[in-house]
Amino acid sequence: MVFDYVFEVNGTDNIFWIFYVMNLILLAIAYQLGFAKKLPIGKNIIVYILLMIGTFVITIFSTVMQMPTIECLIVIILVLGIYRFRLHRERKHRKEVKEENV
Structure with missing residues (x-):
């Protein structure tokens, strides 16, 4: 459905990079919602670099x-x-119940 719409609007020009950016944004949101933990900035950069590499495969x-x-x-x-x-x-x-019991 999305592929057909993007293909209709943009044709074949830069379709790979359009999907790459869309996948990257959606994967970053999914990572933040489900799997992200507080990491030091260096490790966070490494995680996002690896996410960008993985996005390339998913875009294929x-x-x-x-x-x-x-x-x-x-x-x-x-x-x-x-x-x-x-x-x-x-x-x-739970916090409200705990405060009421105290």
Whole structure:
């Protein structure tokens, strides 16, 4: 679905780089929502460099093999976002209950 839309709008000009940037942004958001921990700046830079390299491989799947990676990443972000929201609410509720008991 996304591939067809981008192909219609832009044609074949720079389609790989368009998908690379889209995948990189979505992968960075998914990483932040689901897997990121507080790291020193040097290690954080290394993680994002490796993420950029991995995005290259995923972009090949998106463009050459026309797999729905962007659609899957959007679903992953939605699920992780819902999980983080519910986790935040649960922690807030536990904190309120704990304060009431004190």
